[in-house]
Amino acid sequence: MKRALPFLLAAILTCCLSACVKRADSGKGRIAVVISTLNNPWFVVLGEAAVQRAEELGYEAVLFDSQNSPSKEAEHFDNILSSGYKAILFNPTDADGSTVNARSAMARGVPVFCMDREINEPGAAVTQILSDNYSGCIALGQYFVQSVGRQANYVEILGLVGDNNTWARSRGFHSVVDCFEGLHMLSQQTADFDQNKAMEVMESMMQAHPDIQAVFCGNDAMAMGAYQAILAAGKSGRIKVFGFDGADDAVNAIREGKVEATGMQFPKTMAETAATFADRYLAGERNLPGKIPVAVELVNAENVSQFGNFGRREPR
Amino acid sequence: MKAQVKQFLDKPVVKPLIALLLMVIAMTLLSENFATADNLFNVLRQVSVNLCVSVGMTLVILTGGIDLSVGSILALSGAVAAGLTRNGLAFDGANLFLGFTFWGGILAALLVGGFLGAFNGWMVTRFKVPPFVATLGMMTIARGLTMLYTGGFPITGLGASFRFLGTGWLLGIPMPVWVAAVIIVFFAFYMKKTPTGRYIYAIGGNPRASLLSGIRVDRIILWVYTLAGLLSAVAGLLVTARLDSAQPNAGTGYELDAIAAVVIGGTSLSGGKGSVPGTVVGALIIGVLNNGLVLLDVSPFWQQVIKGFVILGAVILDKYATRKQA
Amino acid sequence: MKKAVKILLAAALCIPAVVFAVYTEPLDAHREKERMAQFKPEERADYHWEHDRQALRDAALGVGELSRGLAGDAQNFADAHGRVLGIGSKTFFVVKGTLPRFDADEEYILGTCDGHAVRIPVKYIFGNLARDASGWFDIDDFQNTMAFNEISSYLNGRILAEVIPASIPEAGSCFFCGAVEIDPAAPDPECYTVIPYLLDFHE
Numbered sequence: 001m002k003r004a005l006p007f008l009l010a011a012i013l014t015c016c017l018s019a020c021v022k023r024a025d026s027g028k029g030r031i032a033v034v035i036s037t038l039n040n041p042w043f044v045v046l047g048e049a050a051v052q053r054a055e056e057l058g059y060e061a062v063l064f065d066s067q068n069s070p071s072k073e074a075e076h077f078d079n080i081l082s083s084g085y086k087a088i089l090f091n092p093t094d095a096d097g098s099t100v101n102a103r104s105a106m107a108r109g110v111p112v113f114c115m116d117r118e119i120n121e122p123g124a125a126v127t128q129i130l131s132d133n134y135s136g137c138i139a140l141g142q143y144f145v146q147s148v149g150r151q152a153n154y155v156e157i158l159g160l161v162g163d164n165n166t167w168a169r170s171r172g173f174h175s176v177v178d179c180f181e182g183l184h185m186l187s188q189q190t191a192d193f194d195q196n197k198a199m200e201v202m203e204s205m206m207q208a209h210p211d212i213q214a215v216f217c218g219n220d221a222m223a224m225g226a227y228q229a230i231l232a233a234g235k236s237g238r239i240k241v242f243g244f245d246g247a248d249d250a251v252n253a254i255r256e257g258k259v260e261a262t263g264m265q266f267p268k269t270m271a272e273t274a275a276t277f278a279d280r281y282l283a284g285e286r287n288l289p290g291k292i293p294v295a296v297e298l299v300n301a302e303n304v305s306q307f308g309n310f311g312r313r314e315p316r
Numbered sequence: 317m318k319a320q321v322k323q324f325l326d327k328p329v330v331k332p333l334i335a336l337l338l339m340v341i342a343m344t345l346l347s348e349n350f351a352t353a354d355n356l357f358n359v360l361r362q363v364s365v366n367l368c369v370s371v372g373m374t375l376v377i378l379t380g381g382i383d384l385s386v387g388s389i390l391a392l393s394g395a396v397a398a399g400l401t402r403n404g405l406a407f408d409g410a411n412l413f414l415g416f417t418f419w420g421g422i423l424a425a426l427l428v429g430g431f432l433g434a435f436n437g438w439m440v441t442r443f444k445v446p447p448f449v450a451t452l453g454m455m456t457i458a459r460g461l462t463m464l465y466t467g468g469f470p471i472t473g474l475g476a477s478f479r480f481l482g483t484g485w486l487l488g489i490p491m492p493v494w495v496a497a498v499i500i501v502f503f504a505f506y507m508k509k510t511p512t513g514r515y516i517y518a519i520g521g522n523p524r525a526s527l528l529s530g531i532r533v534d535r536i537i538l539w540v541y542t543l544a545g546l547l548s549a550v551a552g553l554l555v556t557a558r559l560d561s562a563q564p565n566a567g568t569g570y571e572l573d574a575i576a577a578v579v580i581g582g583t584s585l586s587g588g589k590g591s592v593p594g595t596v597v598g599a600l601i602i603g604v605l606n607n608g609l610v611l612l613d614v615s616p617f618w619q620q621v622i623k624g625f626v627i628l629g630a631v632i633l634d635k636y637a638t639r640k641q642a
Numbered sequence: 643m644k645k646a647v648k649i650l651l652a653a654a655l656c657i658p659a660v661v662f663a664v665y666t667e668p669l670d671a672h673r674e675k676e677r678m679a680q681f682k683p684e685e686r687a688d689y690h691w692e693h694d695r696q697a698l699r700d701a702a703l704g705v706g707e708l709s710r711g712l713a714g715d716a717q718n719f720a721d722a723h724g725r726v727l728g729i730g731s732k733t734f735f736v737v738k739g740t741l742p743r744f745d746a747d748e749e750y751i752l753g754t755c756d757g758h759a760v761r762i763p764v765k766y767i768f769g770n771l772a773r774d775a776s777g778w779f780d781i782d783d784f785q786n787t788m789a790f791n792e793i794s795s796y797l798n799g800r801i802l803a804e805v806i807p808a809s810i811p812e813a814g815s816c817f818f819c820g821a822v823e824i825d826p827a828a829p830d831p832e833c834y835t836v837i838p839y840l841l842d843f844h845e
Contacts, residue, residue, distance in 0.1 A: 062613070070470070070559050071566065075362060079610050082354035095786070096472030097561035104483065120786045132728065134791045138769045161469050168787060175795060176768045190468070269729060290782035295730025406669055413672040420663030 028058040029086035031278060034076055036093045036117065038065040040193065040221060042245050042267060043091065045310045046115060049271035050089045057279045059086070068160075070097040077101040081108050087278040088112045089271070095120045095164040111281050113274040116267065118164055118291070127277050128291045129270045133165050136263035136296025137172030137244065143261050143298055144177060144216065144242055151182035152213045155205050157226060159193040159218035166190075169218050169244055186212060191222050198225030206233055214240040220250035220262055227258055246299060246310060254304045261300040264307050270294055332581055332597040332630070339601060343608040350611055357490055363603035364496035365551045365558075367596060369570055370577040371503050372547035374595045375540045377578050378507075378520045380587030381447035383541065385436060386548040386574060387567035388458035393429045394552035395462050397421035398471040398562035401478070418477035425549045432458055433545015437538035455571070463564055472561035482557030492554045499547065504592040516540060520587025576623075577602055580630040601626070681789045683796035690778040691800060695839050698776060699819045702738040705834065706756030708822075716829035724824070727774045727781070731825050734775035737836060738819035746810045753816065759833040762818055762841070764806045767798040772837050775821030798837075805841050817842040 031054045035047040047063050054061035064080070066073035070093050080088060081104070088105055090112050092098035102112045102124040114128035148154065156173075159166040177183050186209045191198035198217060202225065206212060215230075217223040223243025230239050236258070243250045246264030253259040277288055299307050306313055344351040369386050376383045401421035405414040416424065432454060439450035484491045507513035515536050518526040527533050551570070556562045581598030583590025605626060609619045703711075703723060711719035724733035741753030741760060751762040773779055773794045784790040820838035824831070 069565070070561065070563055071555060074559060075610075078358040078362065079355075079607070082352060082358050083349045083611060094470055094472075094561065094563075097470050097559050097563065099472075100479070100483065100558075100560045118786055122782065122785060130728075130787060132730070132770075132787075134787065134794075135770055142768065161467075164786060164788060168791065171788070171791065176766075179766050179768075273729065291728075291787070293728035293730070293781065293787070295728065295732065297731065404672075406672075408669065411669045413667050413669045415665045415667065415672075417663060417665065419659075423659060423663045 027060055029060070029282075030084070031059045031061045031087045031089060031275070032064060032076075032080045032085045033061055033089045034064045034066060034073065034080070035091045036066050036073075037068045038063075039068075042220070042247050042265075042310070046091060046267040046271050049268040050115065050275050053272040053275035054089070054278070057275060059279075066091075066093050068093055070094050070101075073098060074101055077105060081105060081110060085110060086282055089115060089274045089278060090125065091115045092117050092119050099124050111278065113278050113281075115270045115274045116165070116265070120164070122290055126281055127274070127288045129273050129277075130291060130293050131165070131265045131270065132293035132295050133168040133244070133263075133265075134172040135293075136265070136298070137169045138176055139296070139298040140216075140242060140244065140261060140263050141173040141176030143300055144173070144214070145180060145183070147260055147300075148183070148214045148240055150180050153184050153186050153209070153211050154214040154216060155186050155202075155209065155212055156188040157198050157201055157215060157217045157222050158188065158190040159222070161190055163193075166193075166218055173216055191217075191225065193219050193221060195221040195225035195228075198222035199229045202226040202229035203233070206230070206235065206239075212239055214242065214260075216242045218244060220245040220247035223259055223262065224249055224253065227253065244296075246297075246307065248309065251299060251304060251307055254299060254301060257301065261298060263296040264299050264311070265296050266294055266311055268311055329582065329591060329594045329597060331633070332594060332601065335630075336597050336601050336604065339604050339608070343604060343611070347608065347611045350608060355607065355611070357493070359600075359603050359607045360493045360496075361490045361558075362607070363599050364490075364492040365554050366570070366573050366577060366599045366602065367496040368499055368547050368551040368554065370574040370581075370595045370599050371499055371592055372544035373571075373574040374578050374581075374583055374590060374592055375503070375507075375516060376447070376544050377575075377583055377585060378516050378587055378590055379537055379540050380520045380523065381440065381537070381541075382451065382575070382585070383436065383544045384448065384451040384571050385432070385454035385458055386544060386551075387570035388455045388462065389429050389432045389545050389548040390552035390555065390567035390570060391562075391564065392432070392458045392462045392465070392552070393425035393549035394556035394566055395466050395471060395562040395564070396428050397425035397553055398474055398478075398556050399465060400424050401474055402471055418475065421478075422553060425553050426546055429545040429547075429549025429552065430542050431545070433542040433548070434538060436545065437541030440541065441534040441537050466562065466564045468564055470561045470563045474556070474560055474562075478557045479560055480557075482554065482560065492558065495550065495554060499550065500592060500596055507592055512536060512539070517588055520589075522588070573602060576627045580627060582634060584634075598630075601630075681785070681792065683789075683792045686779070686783075687793055687796055687800075690776070691797070694776070694778060695819075698736050698839055699738055702736040702819050704756060705737050705739040705758055705760065708735060708737055708824075708834075709756070709758045709830075712824060712826070712829035716824075716826040720824065720826045720829075725775060725777055727770070731827065732823045733826055734771060734821055734823050736775050736819070736839075737822055737834070738817070738840075741816040741818070743813075744816050746812075751810065751816060760818075760836055761833050762816075762820065762836050762838055764810065767801055767837055769798075770794045771821045771823050772797045772801060772839070775823070775837075776839070801838065805838050807841070807843070811843045814843055814845045817844070 033047050033050045035043050038044050051061040051063055064076045066076060073093050088110055090102060092114060095118060099119045099121045102119055105112050106124060112125040114125045116131055118128050118130050119125060158170060187205050189201050191201045215226050217226055220243040223241050227241050230236050241259045243259060243262040246262055250259055250262045281288060349355055373383055400416040401418060404416055436451055436454050439445040440447050481491050486494055515531045518531060519533050519536060523533060555566050577599035578595050580601055581594030583594060605623060720733035724735045726733055739755035741755050744751050744753035749763060749765045751764055753760055779793055781790050818836060818838050819840040820836040822834045822836045
């Protein structure tokens with residue numbers, strides 16, 4: 001009887017697993033949507049929009065979460081490449097580290113389409129649909145100067161340092177703001193695009209520099225975190241907050257006057273474009289552009305009524 | 317005849333092996349993509365990192381200790397190898413640039429891993445710090461050092477040799493699998509056939525008796541932790557090569573997977589009982605489970621739950637069977 | 643004896659290991675090699691800047707042409723005569739014209755051309771407009787968008803240094819040829835902001 005226990009265990013396991021198995025029909029094939037993290041609503045929208053569009057085009061789409069880890073992403077790619085997926089809609093975790101994964105997929109004949117974040121090797125993906133973060137932050141920077149004035153002290157909270165977007169945003173912002181000598185950056189720290197970390201970073205910054213008048217955050221999650229810190233310190237209204245992304249909570253905050261401005265990225269546009277391009281490639285088209293920047297629009301108190309739900313609310 | 321079969325079934329590696337075979341059969345029946353050459357090589361490749369770490373962990377656990385720092389040592393060794401190979405060392409005063417080749421990077425990684433492992437062993441033997449605490453401290457220290465060294469950035473663009481190590485094939489088998497295979501064969505032999513191997517078992521089984529019978533317990537424990545560090549460094553090289561980049565948070569959580577593999581493979585956490593082949597089977601069980609659940613589209617959260625139950629189940633079964641024998 | 647053998651063996655292993663592990667070269671030579679490998683926007687942009695601005699001027703729309711074209715079916719006009727980058731709401735045009743009279747403050751030259759208000763920034767020039775309106779660069783030719791954006795900074799720098807004169811004349815007329823961005827959904831802005839490729843002042 002005791003000898004039979006391992007067999008019993010294995011049998012129970014098998015039954016549990018059969019219960020978990022989902023059987024799916026093929027249609028035009030399967031497309032994998034690999035997203036860097038599903039911990040951030042912006043990326044959830046990106047992933048779900050891609051899945052939805054792919055399914056509208058007749059494919060079965062499966063969502064993968066890389067949990068911000070290139071090794072998890074590598075595992076996903078291993079599994080994708082041995083499971084017969086037709087194409088990969090890819091939101092990379094790291095501009096350099098993810099290159100290997102994309103390259104190995106392309107080498108196996110599975111086309112890769114990057115969404116939102118780029119990889120630093122042009123040939124490693126068929127098309128990269130990128131947010132033009134640099135221009136978006138130039139517009140944001142110009143509004144920053146307009147709003148805060150030509151003389152002020154501010155701090156900057158960066159996102160993940162391995163993401164090209166972080167630096168594109170920072171450089172775009174600085175290319176404008178650094179032209180004005182009266183604007184001083186007192187501190188620049190990273191909070192990894194995370195709301196809680198940004199709150200802690202902002203608290204420390206406010207302790208170290210009591211005369212902060214504005215904060216520029218690399219994304220909206222961090223902007224909301226910074227705002228919470230400012231509110232808790234009783235300084236709301238005295239420190240102006242600027243974010244980037246166009247997330248719902250930030251857009252609402254702009255409407256309520258808590259946050260000054262953000263840049264609306266269009267995750268649904270990027271995801272839908274990627275899915276459409278994948279469909280065109282699989283239908284035989286080969287002349288697809290290597291990179292497509294998607295413009296980012298400035299959202300501030302004046303035009304906030306036009307935006308919401310990660311895009312434009314109404315026709316212009 | 318019945319006695320011979322019973323004797324065979326009593327060998328510690330057999331029960332986990334049967335469980336593994338049943339799982340493989342189940343997965344093959346449940347998913348059309350499991351039993352393909354592609355996928356099986358994927359499983360082996362993914363398991364090879366855990367195998368390297370788990371072999372080291374087996375040795376440590378056999379002496380009655382534990383090593384929680386393997387993940388962090390993995391990260392630091394990988395980072396050092398990547399950093400030195402990519403950037404070298406610059407000496408402004410002497411107008412000298414010291415470049416590191418691929419082999420130099422490997423050597424540096426092994427030195428780092430070995431040194432940190434030896435430090436662990438020193439804490440345990442010289443200062444009598446409990447292994448849990450000593451390696452917990454090292455886990456944080458090594459992670460901090462990795463963050464300092466990399467500045468929080470990944471180190472990328474490591475060149476063709478690293479890429480070959482991570483993604484290349486030799487005689488139809490992926491390189492990481494070769495590395496893991498060599499390590500497994502070597503250490504299986506080492507534990508069974510060399511005096512040091514036998515001493516390790518003795519120390520874990522009965523430390524006092526070993527000391528009294530003239531075994532240099534402290535020296536061997538120091539050596540065991542150093543080996544664990546070296547093997548973590550090898551794993552770090554494999555991880556870095558696979559991604560063509562050294563990530564500052566590489567290896568996070570790897571100690572748990574290693575301990576799980578060791579335990580499922582039949583090694584007792586109190587020491588003295590277990591084997592390297594058992595650990596190999598344990599790691600394969602985890603690998604097949606991970607891979608199979610993903611192929612079956614099981615939600616990642618359910619995967620965690622199932623994995624936890626498998627570990628508990630394996631330990632309970634093992635204890636049950638042992639008590640029956642006693 | 644045994645110990646000596648051990649030491650010899652260790653040396654025999656260690657020395658080749660170290661030799662194969664590292665190599666040396668002079669530090670300045672190494673730094674020079676690194677510098678050569680970096681991306682230099684001048685290499686890509688200089689040729690166009692030196693040679694292709696006249697072609698831009700020849701192909702440019704008049705300000706009046708632009709405003710009349712946009713007054714009709716703005717989207718069609720934009721598609722036919724402007725350039726876009728990727729997916730976005732703005733179209734870029736190259737325009738030319740003359741301001742018979744102008745005012746110059748610290749940041750802009752202001753005037754009217756063909757009935758439409760025009761301003762030319764002279765102190766702060768930001769963004770990718772100059773790069774994208776020219777049509778000289780294809781984003782696919784660059785390794786990543788950061789490199790592509792460096793082209794913009796470089797062009798903006800050259801405009802500020804070479805096109806905008808150190809001191810702007812008080813009186814006279816001003817000929818300009820430059821880039822302007824228009825959103826076809828809002829085709830009639832109060833004032834066209836033109837980033838100049840060419841600027842000429844006459845008495």
